[in-house]
Amino acid sequence: MISIHDLSFQYSAGNSIRFPDFTVTKGEHCLLLGESGSGKTTLLHLLGGLLRNYAGSVKVDNTELAQLSEASLDRFRGQHIGFVFQRNHLVSALSVEKNLMLAPYLAGLKINTERITEVLSGLGLAEKRKSSVTQLSHGQAQRVAIARAVLNKPSIIFADEPTSALDDKNCDRVIHMLMDVAAQNQSTLLVATHDQRLKDKISKQVKLSSS
């Protein structure tokens, strides 16, 4: 599903970030651990095609990402990948429902309102459907962000520091929620974090060393 070989990336000349080789198989859950600044976000962006021009090999779904044009990378990302960010980044001009509709619309897929109902009620957000996202609590906003990431039934979910800003109780809830929705949709889950509390939640772990 995901395989990385001899990968490195440079933001600026002479400052190369090297990544260890690893593979994640389909449906597997994997933890990407490392200190702040070790390159976790960079790696997720490389895997999601948000960053290009890497050295080495990044294969997702057996496709070498460097071989895709920018436009096909956009399409690939929309149809196969769901992102969850530490900051939820909901579109504040839109309602909860419209935020969710954005996912299939931008990915060029058909909008399925039943699927929206299913995902929203699965995350306990059914009655927030028409609310403005500015009226949501932090926890609710995070659940909307997760709902948005899984709506298209992506084959891969990337989560970047989903729990860093949360207390223990909410940290627990969010990681289980992510693992549950990933399992329900048979998605591969890759969680990048420096949060030590997640260490015993997911057994497969890849360590990035800050160098």
Add this chain to the structure above:
Amino acid sequence: MSIFTLVWNYFKARPLNTAINILLLSLGIAVMTILLLFNKQLEQKITENARGIDLVVGAKGSPLQLILCNIFHVDFPTGNIKLNEAERFAKHRLVKRAIPLALGDSYQSYRIVGTSQQYAELYKAELQEGNWWKNTLDVTIGANVGTIAPLKIGDKFASAHGLAEGGHTHNEHQYRVVGVMKRTNTVLDNLILTNVESVWEMHEEHASEEAHEDHEEHTELRDSSFIPSPLVPSIAKGDSVKEITSMLIQYRSPMGAIQLPRLVNSQSSLQAASPAFETARLFSIMGVGVDILMAFAYVLIFISGLSIFIALYNSLKERRYDLAIMRSMGASRTKLFVSILLEGGILTLLGSVIGLLMGHGVLVLLSGFVEETQKAGIDGFVFYPEEWIILVGSLLLGLLCAVIPAIQAYRTDISKVLAGN
């Protein structure tokens, strides 16, 4: 969900800003529309009213006044001219038609015009009901006189001296309405037509008994030696007492334009004015005012364009995360570029549609409630092809204002924005 829903929701998210931008632009467009409609219709009216009249011959004075008074019936006469002097030119070989006009009185500010049947023919007037005037003191009224004054067939009324309402009224004699004309959309709609003799009779009431007898003698004198005047057939040719206000002339050939004005101006106490020349002068005088208002409209539109640009530019800063997140969900650069362009385009399109409606609305209201506009025949429901240009132009303005913000959106470094640095 579509690109339009997205754009619409961004508008709704900052309602005040959107409303002000639309308002600014629509005001500019409204001023432009009003000017366009007013100017076009006025020009059209003026040319229609002057059509078929090559020369106006009247008393010496301002030539523009002569035209305004005798063609558009908005100014006062420059004075009177002797019938026998006018006759000399009426029978000139270069003159095809000569129509006498005797002005001076009005009813409720509708001017009473003593003239011949040819005057109605000039504007291809037709009867709505009743008959054309025949006897002295019979009148046939224009469409507006029938509806606004209002007068109907059989009504009798006393005229007032002068043009304004409330002048000295000639109570001793009363006009009688015998017919109503169909709407011609010319100045005829606001006129009351009668024969020249009626106008004389109204004013002769002031003259002495003697003159009255004299008048009766005249009619008795109709024997074999009577040669009718070419302008007023009931009067003998060469009458040195009777006066008219002016004479409208249609040339027989283009040679007329070269010879007649010079002839009239040099050889008599009369003055000749060319409607074509004077209206062109009038347009150029009006043009200055129109240009100033038009410049004002352009300033409004420019400011609204600037305001739309600033609004988009600023909102884009706040929306960097939105744009990045949309890219992470599969939106292409082009899609974001187009959505920002559309935002500018839809905003200005809305503004110009509202502006056009406002412009037409103002004229509809004006023509509905202000009698002067109504009389001038300005219609708010008329649409011109130039309005398409306004519409397309403002769409282009919107796209232009959105180009720089759209390029910014296109260039957003999503990875950097999402990493939250």
